[in-house]
Amino acid sequence: xxxxxxxxxxxxxxxxxxxxxxxxxxxxIEEWDSLGILSLVSMFDEMGIQVELEKFEHIETIKQLVDxxxxxxx
Numbered sequence: 001x002x003x004x005x006x007x008x009x010x011x012x013x014x015x016x017x018x019x020x021x022x023x024x025x026x027x028x029i030e031e032w033d034s035l036g037i038l039s040l041v042s043m044f045d046e047m048g049i050q051v052e053l054e055k056f057e058h059i060e061t062i063k064q065l066v067d068x069x070x071x072x073x074x
Contacts, residue, residue, distance in 0.1 A: 001047075006071040010062065013043040024062045044069065 001009075007020045014031040026032045037056045044051050049069050059065055066072075 001071055002073050003066055003071055006066060006069060007062065009043060009047075010040065010065060013039040015039075020062055022061075022063045022066060026059055026061065026065075040065070 003022065007022065010016075011018075011020050014029065014036045016029060016031045018029075020029070029036075037053075040056065041051065041053060047069070051068060055068060059068070
């Protein structure tokens, strides 16, 4: 999966209407709340990526989510 596709998947999981950017801070995303985080955990699980829920507590940017999922354009 490419980064652009992953950003779209994050946006869909969060039910966010705005386009997300890789450098965006999660605190600036209105839909970033406990329900949104659970949706992301579910999305990661569907992608076969096992991530402990506690790791989401330390996420500050979308780039950190990309890195957590090990998604790249390479």
